[in-house]
Amino acid sequence: MDTATKPQQIRLSTTPSRADLEALKIGDIVYLDGLIYTAREGVYKKVIEEGADLPLDLPAESAVNFHCSPAATVNPDGSFNMGAVTATASFRFSKWIGPWIERSGARIIIGKGGMTSKDYREHFVPNGAVYLTTVGYGTGALLGRGIKQVKAVHWNKELGLAQAMWVIEAANMGPFIVDGDLAGNSLFERENARIAANLDKVYEGTRPAVLRRFGETDDRTDEVIG
């Protein structure tokens, strides 16, 4: 292993400048400082489809949307108990991500597994946003250590704790890996392409099932995410 290929590590504010984001390359390791909020399908539906007002000033307070449901509870006295935090798979939010980035001004989306480079080109690049993936998955305990405090939880009554919008203060929170950069590159897709070169050899000596399925493909460069 060449030490020059070791991923570089970067600390970043959760209200980053354009220049900060331009410096990121796919495969870089990132740690974050500042406010981060969670938002996934529950919040997206509420804001984008139902037109609810944002409960905090975005992106001034935070430009980082974490696709996450924390392992957390609200204590009877209103304080919070947050344990581990790990991302959930982002590809499922493709239909909302464009409107959400425009509405919230998010510059960093954190999740599991990235989104497609098509999503990056269509929704991220025009809005100057990048995608960070969590590591593992998942380094929930390490990420939990990076939470200085829980600032607020919004819509937990209507949406439940898992879908609620949690606002957390991060201190050197990470690691995250840059999957989608400002040029619209995807680290996952680059790796997929490298691995695909070996697949025909691995499949030697196997054969397709006698009973096929509708829509089935033997194109092993294909992906299961839509």
Next chain:
Amino acid sequence: MIAIETIQETAERLMEKAAIEIPEDYLDGLRTMANTEDGDLSSFVLQAMLENYEAAKQDRRAMCGDTGCPRWYVKMGNEARIEGGPIALEAALRRATAKSTNEIPLRPNRVHPLWRTDHDNNVGIGAPEIEYGFEPDGEWIDLVTVHKGGLFGTDYRMLFPSDGVEGIKRFFLDSLVAFGKRGLACQPAIIGIGLGGSKDTCMVLGKRAACLRTVGSRNSDARIAAMEDEFKALGNSIGMGAMGFVGKSMVVDCNIEVGYCHTGGMQMSVHAFCLSSRRAVARIHGDGRVEYRTDPDWFTDYQRRESVEWTPPQSLSKSA
């Protein structure tokens, strides 16, 4: 008679151990993989996971933010008697699940499939699942909790005798390649394969192979054990490592379980038990003693019996 209070207390302790402490067999397996992984990104991921397990134990914090779907496997010795009977047992396990979800805390993952109702305690219709097994001797009960996570990495297919081992390999590779990309399967994982049974039992066998057997265990059928070795090597030859990055850390181990099936078919299921393979086990003895361990030791000779009548093997099974 086993006191119901002992069952609930033990169940709460198991919930915590499963969420926080990576089982030693999985940890050893992952360390071995970390030592041999040469993909730079995949290596970085494995090192981060090893640090994460330490952080979880030090902080008494769940390993992963997705704390999975808690479920219970209860195995009873034939002479075990439970205070209040099976209804009291199930109530105790539901109470322990709700209480621990709140106290550890775990993520309240369980919601109604249509109305998305969330009781914020991982309890609801059919949740947590409680499954049962029995053993010929003993006044003990084994409580096993598994918090399997992941919406990806599991699949089922009806194969036929003419598909043969070549067809089994194909579906195995298809499952790993499809769900290994982007690390959706949270690999390196314990891959469980179910073969035979019927569709539902095939899924159950594969899930139990992944969740109720340890890294390094082998099927008692020597030919199946050889397949387990072969499939592990095959999975790690794909060229894919942690998070779907270039590497060779895909399968920590491969466990195969079988059940007799329809003469025309050869059902197959594949299950991936993730980087936070959450399982914890306790044996509660008739006299109230509790012993904790991480090996469910589910697949005993009795569970795999083939004949009409049960005749214990000459050398007693290891769980006896």
